[in-house]
Amino acid sequence: MTAIAGFRDMVTRNVRQSGIFIAFVLIVLLFSFLNSNFLSPGNLTNIVLQYSYILILAIGMVMVIVLGQIDLSVGSVVALTGAVAGVLVIRHGAPWWVGVLAALVVGVLVGMWQGFWVAYVGIPGFIVTLAGMLLFRGMTYRVLDNVSLSPFGGTYYDIANGFSTNGWFGGYGVDVFTLVIFAIAVVGYAVSQWRTRRGRIAYQQVVESMPIFVGKIVAIAAVVMWFGYQLAQYRGLPNVLILLAVLIMAYSVITQRSVFGRHIYAIGGNLNAAQLSGVKVRVVTFWTYVNMGLLAGVAGVVYSSRMNGAQPSAGNMFELDAIAAAFIGGASTTGGVGRVTGAMTGALIMAVMSNGMQLMGVPQSIQQMVKGLVLLLAVAFDVWNKRRADAR
Known part of the structure; x- marks a missing residue:
């Protein structure tokens, strides 16, 4: 009975995470059925380029939400960091890397400012970031003098619009370099999953059967390589996708395997218990907001590069997209629950829905209504799961 109970817990404890992957697949299949161009190489590349900054913001946002806080200012920070880069690079002719560095520094300073008020003064993050x-x-608006600046051009423009390819094109117009990079990623994922499985077995934890484990790896590898093949047929590997891959891998390690990441989950799960356990709540809270500011700076660089300019209205509603991505991806409204991979899936669902509805010519008003309903249902599912767990 113990083994059966353990297996049942293994299947049900991550039902939200598993369900969101299934929902993502179903949404992709739906739009591919409604529009034959949805899964075309050009459109898939367009999705990566257009929504990369939301995925970057979602990484930091899920950490803030796991902590039990919120950040409503990230859209404005994206605009501010992009504006600083624009003034330096476009107006004053500074090198592209100076603009990037300045944007990141401004993002960190913003994170320190908000982290101070939340962590050390004790003002709720909702109020601090609403003010922010x-x-x-x-x-x-002050930095840009109420006007837009463009264009960046050159290397700065290539950050979000360029492609990393070395010209290894086969006879059928497929970039071999892109396929090699995706193949390396698949092998790395398989090795990581195998090591995780062995570790769980060593600690006598319940794992899925070998056929299921192998089938899961094969299925994921097939999807990833198919996606890589589609990109390879178009223009190759987008620079911004490499940046995203690095951030996802780095923050997956930080949140799941570092002391700092465990402390974030401890604080969000039970603040009093974390304090009694010796967790430095104020320090962790402060650096979580600093990290959010840094990632908002990265998103500001990517967005301004993508738009090839800096606009006072940039980043409008980005905070809501990032928050929605985190909640749709499995984060809990009460903190302590959520993963980077889940937030990425949630962000991709938002991106796929937006892109799919745009291809279908759905009015913007209807698109906003659909996004709102999806977010509401995701949070309702979280509440339902908690009540079911409490009833056991």
């Missing part, structure tokens, strides 16, 4: 949303938007 207004404050940094106003600063953006």
Whole structure:
């Protein structure tokens, strides 16, 4: 009975995470059925380029939400950091890397400012970042003098619009370099999953059967290689996809395997217990907001590069997309639950829905309504899961 109970817990404890992957697949299949161009190489590349900054923001946002806080200012910070880069690179002719560095520094300073008020003064993150949303938007208008700046051009433009390819094109117009990179990623994923499985077995934890384990790896590898093949047929590997891959791998390790990441989950799961256990709550909270500011700076660089300019209205509603991505991807409204991979899936669902509805010519008003309903259902599912767990 113990083994059966353990297996049942293994299957049900991550039902939200598993369900969101299934939902993502179903949404992709739906739009591919409604529009034959949805899974074309050009459109898949377009999805990566257009929504990369939301995925970057979602990484930091899920950490803030796991902590039990929120950040409503990230859209304004994206605008401000892009504005600073624009003034330096476009107006003053500074090298592209100076603009990037300045944007990141501004993002870190913003994170330190908000982290101080939340962690050390004790003001709720909702209030601090709501004030920040207004404050940094106003600063953006001041920095840009209420006008847009363009174009960046050159290397800065290539950050979000360029492609990493070495010209290894086969006779059928497929970039071999892109396929090699995706193949390496698949092998790395398989090795990581195998090591994780062996570790769980060593600690006598319940794992799925070998056929199921192998089938899961094969299925994921097939999807990843198919996606890589589609990109290889178009223009190769987007630079921004490499940046995203690095961030996802790094923050997956930080959140799941580092002391800092475990402390974030401990604080969000039970603040009092974390304090009694010796967790430095204020320090962890402060650096979580600093990290959010840094990632908002990265997103600001990517967005301004993609738009090839800096606009006072940039980043409008980005905070809501990032928050929605985290909640749709499995984060809990009460903190302590959520993963980077889940947030990425949630962000991809938002991106796929937006892109699919745009291809179908759905009015913007209807698109907003659909996104709102999806977010509401995701949170309702979280509440339902908690009540079911409490009833056991």
